[in-house]
Amino acid sequence: MSGKQKIVYITRRERFNAAHKLYNPNWTEAENEAFFGKCSNKFYHGHNFELFVTIKGIANPETGMVMDLKKLKKVIKENITDPLDHRNLNEDIPWLKGSMPSIENIITAIWDILEPLMENSKLHSLKLVETENNFVEYFGE
Ligand code: NI
DSSP, rough: OOOOEEEEEEEEEEEEEEEEEEOTTTSSSOOOHHHHHHGGOTOOOOEEEEEEEOOOEOOOTTOSSSSSSHHHHHHHIIIIOOOOEETTTSSSSSTTEEEEEOHHHHHHHHHHHGGOTTTTSEEEEEEESSSOOOOOEEEOO
């Protein structure tokens, strides 16, 4: 074994279903419809979201793990995916209230909650998948 410290990136996926609409209250309904299209539907629409949480670190020599994925799963579920699941992202979530619940804004809000909870590991990135063709990634910048 070399003495080189080997940094490993490890990812946990969690899922949640939620509703939202993209609607700027400063615009008219017609302006919203023109810009956001179907996403501005006032009765909302839903997605099956997938959240990928990647942490980085060095495997603990005692456990062989960067972080116990059972523990990471618990942190993500308790703080993010259980509170968001089957909710209306425009109305129900205190930490999203007042912001446009686009995947861009949701992912940065998730980062702000998860990042301080990572203990000995470092949060490297988040990926939030909204549809099979649309997703965002965030690296804390
Ligand atoms: Ni949408």
